[in-house]
Amino acid sequence: MTQIEQDKNAPDTVMSDYNFAYLDEQTKRMIRRAILKSLAIPGYQVPFASREMPMPYGWGTGGVQVSAAVLTPDDTLKVIDQGADDTTNAVSIRRFFEKTAGVAVTEATAEASIIQTRHRIPEAELREDQVLVYQVPIPEPLRFLEPSEVETRKMHELEEYGLMHVKLYEDIAQHGAIATAYAYPVKVEGRYVMDPSPIPKFDNPKLEMAAIQLFGAGREQRIYALPPHTQVVSLDFEDYPFEASKADHPCGLCGAEDSYLDELIVDDEGGRLFMCSDTDYCAARQAVGHRGSDASPTLEGVA
């Protein structure tokens, strides 16, 4: 956290050898065109000429390109990975944009204008002046059911989505309930079936939000989007309705009962700690005095 302060107040660390936000202007225009098209057709996967980025595929090359294309010098950027601001992926992407764009960064959800995320939606409700950028590994919801890209495109074109329910059927047949817990397929505005990226299904109801949501898949070269307040319905069966599930515990650190929890193994005797996966949400609650049953003195000291 002190690291962030230092970088922000030291503009001479900003690299001037690169164009603003690393990508050249032509590339950003190309990506913006793809973004505009994807916003015009919610849930439709728009192909774009994904560039090599200075990070491996799978580390958020799609999200980074989308962020680079929408970033302006006045923006404040927040990057989260599984809800946390302080994991390797989040830290390196945040520092990447600090260096190449010199934008302000933050860990506070409410202060950010652009939030790049991997596999989570922040707990705090997002506003209409914010943009949420997802890193997407496999944009095609039908991919593991139908390997042919030609065929899946045809299925989207003709709205042949019966196969998606076959997957849910298999879940119930094998596990007695819909066991798909993340990347839970949704139908957008009654038209396209979309993979919401591997967010937990707990986050699915939050997909109908005020902020713009952009999804970038670098390796697969696809961008798709949800405009504000778009209707997003999680697929289910009449007798097995969709359920936004989470671990049945309060957060051990801040006591929150409404947030998505990570399970942490704390010793080799079966001891475990459930804690908010959204670190900013948890820290903010602790700062105003909320305490969970497992909050230790040292953690309190940090908060």
Place this chain on the structure above:
Amino acid sequence: MTPLLQVEDIAKYYGTRIGCTDVSFDLYPGEVMGIVGESGSGKSTLLNTLAGHLTPDRGAVRFDTRADGLRDTVTMSEPERRMLSRTDWAFVHQHARDGLRMNVSAGGNVGERLMAVGARHYGKIRATASDWLGRVEINEDRIDDRPASFSGGMQQRLQIARNLVTGPRLVFMDEPTGGLDVSVQARLLDLLRNLVREMGLSAIIVTHDLAVVRLLADRLMVMKDGHVVESGLTDQVLDDPQHGYTQLLVSSVLQV
């Protein structure tokens, strides 16, 4: 009486080579038509053209749709044709693994067509799947097993169940008994014959096995080099073949 399927002067070429040409026939409801011929005679090309998998170079394939009567399936839009192929039509492949999803359980395989036409109640889908497994003589406790663990004959029966579950009116079959040993073939034929009679299905069966058409088909078309060389009632064609090639075909069957 309106024919269920009216085929008019169908031709399909592969470049300058003939796939099949000058084929015309009417198929009436409840009728089973057999197409026999040697390998490369164009019978599979013809079947795939009729089923909409290949686009013919000439001719019309009119199907008696529930809503609008006879419609040319060659010129109808692709969504309409695909809708037909998962409701009123069924296609049984020679190799069961071409027609099944091998990584999906037997119940899921049967349920797929139901879900494709909008079924969204798990309990009902499963009950229907279970019922159909029973009808094709697959034990109901195999409903959650994947087809990969099934024998060849069971896979073929599962493929048939998966195709018939939406109550189609026309079934295309491409060598349905190919690759099965004779006793399994016999059971499958028996099953098919019962289902066809029970459901009043019309079917077009492509095979090189004359015994199959003798058992199942009402009428027979004999193909050679892309042309229909003889057609008529099955017994008539097989017992009194007129064309030289048909005579050769009938006399080639080994008697045991």
